[in-house]
Amino acid sequence: MSRxxxxxxxxxxxxxxxxxxxxxxTFSRSEAARVxxxxxxxxxxxxxxxxxxxxxxxxxxxxxx
Numbered sequence: 389m390s391r392x393x394x395x396x397x398x399x400x401x402x403x404x405x406x407x408x409x410x411x412x413x414t415f416s417r418s419e420a421a422r423v424x425x426x427x428x429x430x431x432x433x434x435x436x437x438x439x440x441x442x443x444x445x446x447x448x449x450x451x452x453x
Contacts, residue, residue, distance in 0.1 A: 393439040397424060400446035 398420035405415040428438040
């Protein structure tokens with residue numbers, strides 16, 4: 389099963405959150421999924437389309453670094 393687009397998008401969002409010593413990233417994929425669903429609804433996009441846009445953007449940023 390591919391990680392694209394959902395897992396890649398959710399992990400990209402999680403990477404933007406704070407790293408806590410001894411805990412790592414505490415923002416879960418489930419929380420990231422809920423944020424994506426909320427934003428998609430707010431801007432009138434299908435949640436898959438938003439996940440694809442986030443995942444594609446993360447891939448572009450990764451390629452630049």
